[in-house]
Amino acid sequence: xxxxxxxxxxxxxxxxxxxxxxxxxxxxxxxxxxxxxxxxxxxxxxxxxxxxxxxxxxxxxxxxxxxxxxxxxxxxxxxxxxxxxxxxxxxxxxxxxxxxxxxxxxxxxxxxxxxxxxxxxxxxxxxxxxxxxxxxxxxxxxxxxxxxxxxxxxxxxxxxxxxxxxxxxxxxxxxxxxxxxxxxxxxxxxxxxxxxx
Amino acid sequence: xxxxxxxxxxxxxxxxxxxxxxxxxxxxxxxxxxxxxxxxxxxxxxxxxxxxxxxxxxxxxxxxxxxxxxxxxxxxxxxxxxxxxxxxxxxxxxxxxxxxxxxxxxxxxxxxxxxxxxxxxxxxxxxxxxxxxxxxxxxxxxxxxxxxxxxxxxxxxxxxxxxxxxxxxxxxxxxxxxxxxxxxxxxxxxxxxxxx
Amino acid sequence: xxxxxxxxxxxxxxxxxxxxxxxxxxxxxxxxxxxxxxxxxxxxxxxxxxxxxxxxxxxxxxxxxxxxxxxxxxxxxxxxxxxxxxxxxxxxxxxxxxxxxxxxxxxxxxxxxxxxxxxxxxxxxxxxxxxxxxxxxxxxxxxxxxxxxxxxxxxxxxxxxxxxxxxxxxxxx
Numbered sequence: 001x002x003x004x005x006x007x008x009x010x011x012x013x014x015x016x017x018x019x020x021x022x023x024x025x026x027x028x029x030x031x032x033x034x035x036x037x038x039x040x041x042x043x044x045x046x047x048x049x050x051x052x053x054x055x056x057x058x059x060x061x062x063x064x065x066x067x068x069x070x071x072x073x074x075x076x077x078x079x080x081x082x083x084x085x086x087x088x089x090x091x092x093x094x095x096x097x098x099x100x101x102x103x104x105x106x107x108x109x110x111x112x113x114x115x116x117x118x119x120x121x122x123x124x125x126x127x128x129x130x131x132x133x134x135x136x137x138x139x140x141x142x143x144x145x146x147x148x149x150x151x152x153x154x155x156x157x158x159x160x161x162x163x164x165x166x167x168x169x170x171x172x173x174x175x176x177x178x179x180x181x182x183x184x185x186x187x188x189x190x191x192x193x194x195x196x197x
Numbered sequence: 198x199x200x201x202x203x204x205x206x207x208x209x210x211x212x213x214x215x216x217x218x219x220x221x222x223x224x225x226x227x228x229x230x231x232x233x234x235x236x237x238x239x240x241x242x243x244x245x246x247x248x249x250x251x252x253x254x255x256x257x258x259x260x261x262x263x264x265x266x267x268x269x270x271x272x273x274x275x276x277x278x279x280x281x282x283x284x285x286x287x288x289x290x291x292x293x294x295x296x297x298x299x300x301x302x303x304x305x306x307x308x309x310x311x312x313x314x315x316x317x318x319x320x321x322x323x324x325x326x327x328x329x330x331x332x333x334x335x336x337x338x339x340x341x342x343x344x345x346x347x348x349x350x351x352x353x354x355x356x357x358x359x360x361x362x363x364x365x366x367x368x369x370x371x372x373x374x375x376x377x378x379x380x381x382x383x384x385x386x387x388x389x390x391x392x393x
Numbered sequence: 394x395x396x397x398x399x400x401x402x403x404x405x406x407x408x409x410x411x412x413x414x415x416x417x418x419x420x421x422x423x424x425x426x427x428x429x430x431x432x433x434x435x436x437x438x439x440x441x442x443x444x445x446x447x448x449x450x451x452x453x454x455x456x457x458x459x460x461x462x463x464x465x466x467x468x469x470x471x472x473x474x475x476x477x478x479x480x481x482x483x484x485x486x487x488x489x490x491x492x493x494x495x496x497x498x499x500x501x502x503x504x505x506x507x508x509x510x511x512x513x514x515x516x517x518x519x520x521x522x523x524x525x526x527x528x529x530x531x532x533x534x535x536x537x538x539x540x541x542x543x544x545x546x547x548x549x550x551x552x553x554x555x556x557x558x559x560x561x562x563x564x565x566x
Binding site: 016019024026066070071074078081082097101103104105106169174176177178181182186188189 | 385
């Protein structure tokens with residue numbers, strides 16, 4: 001069970017290994033706070049829709065499973081959107097249209113198709129939680145790097161010395177692609193080293 | 198007319214869906230290793246996007262909107278995604294039946310399009326920016342055209358990279374992402390060609 | 394027969410899911426609508442308080458564009474105009490504070506914008522906003538802003554929106 005949980009964080013990390021969920025990964029990570037918020041919102045949606053799909057996995061006819069999964073996911077996303085708007089208006093504004101776009105985050109549909117529709121509830125929770133947190137972790141790392149270099153702060157606190165000039169490119173789209181590319185290269189490097197030993 | 202041209206240039210060059218809003222990254226990275234398949238998915242996306250614009254605008258205006266419709270904005274996401282999924286299905290059946298050649302060219306890309314976030318993104322932007330009907334249709338088409346353009350450029354670059362000596366750890370995703378980053382950098386040159 | 398049964402079941406499941414989803418979301422919408430509205434009003438309240446410093450009450454006196462009248466001890470202290478226009482990336486929504494005679498700007502607040510982080514979105518910063526406090530409005534009604542380096546287009550967009558807002562305010566008030 002722990003194995004199902006941890007595979008999402010490193011070995012089968014949804015972004016680095018499976019290249020899924022790229023849109024929110026790149027779009028909202030201009031700061032670490034945004035990264036956490038998007039990560040947790042996505043985790044909530046993937047875990048709760050995973051529970052529902054797993055519970056009803058024997059009732060859902062396989063021909064219509066994709067539309068059914070999609071409707072379930074869209075329902076939870078709308079819930080998250082309403083909750084953010086009502087209780088965390090600042091976060092809701094920062095994430096903007098990327099909250100509804102969680103619906104088409106391929107990680108979520110992918111997990112239902114590959115795992116939760118075939119496995120019992122408890123295992124499904126472990127799997128989706130692992131994937132969600134693996135996703136969140138990457139978003140926070142990416143968001144922090146971009147925020148430190150692009151705005152000289154992390155979690156909104158200034159940490160860089162006064163002579164540091166923020167590299168604006170880091171908060172622009174180009175910076176997102178390049179930083180993620182470098183992170184993916186590091187990930188490959190670590191895995192390669194681990195394979196050799 | 199001027200507004201429509203502005204929408205077109207803005208969606209294709211300045212605020213390109215892929216390089217500026219990061220919409221449709223999955224196919225952009227996944228299907229861009231060959232030129233002909235890139236062109237195929239680009240055209241299929243443009244087609245479905247224009248159709249989506251044609252259908253979702255009246256739906257939003259007359260049913261969902263709180264001001265002009267029946268006040269059901271909370272069903273927006275659910276309904277849009279159902280519309281897109283059914284449209285893709287419908288387009289697939291229609292092409293298979295009447296335009297067999299086109300179906301053979303685009304068919305395999307159509308199922309991939311449902312989860313192309315660019316399409317849902319386009320529908321959401323349409324609501325957010327309060328576009329009129331014609332503006333929306335132009336916007337949908339332009340967003341698709343912009344997507345096609347960058348995915349084709351990307352495929353062209355990647356076909357060349359195949360023969361380049363890329364360091365081992367950069368093979369695959371990393372070099373593709375960095376290429377995309379440089380492309381985004383190049384497209385920043387277009388920013389500012391539209392005066393506010 | 395078997396085939397027909399499974400088709401029916403398919404439809405039933407799909408319809409069932411949609412009904413449950415709509416019901417759930419309807420309930421969620423009703424229970425959060427009040428708070429979402431309050432949040433929006435609180436934002437407007439903060440912004441009006443900022444651009445018309447020192448008022449003790451305000452009321453909405455016009456829609457299209459939305460104009461608020463700010464009062465201090467029973468006297469009109471100024472007007473706040475809500476106005477939006479195109480920026481570099483998307484719509485910029487501003488609240489513009491004016492004195493009662495529309496001879497002077499009292500302040501400016503950015504309510505909504507999607508300008509480039511680190512460049513254009515510095516129009517939200519205090520350094521840019523400060524120049525509008527007590528800024529005189531020339532006779533012909535066109536103000537000039539000091540643009541931010543690296544955010545020229547966003548700054549000029551703000552200037553354009555403000556000038557249009559002042560024009561409308563003069564016509565209406």
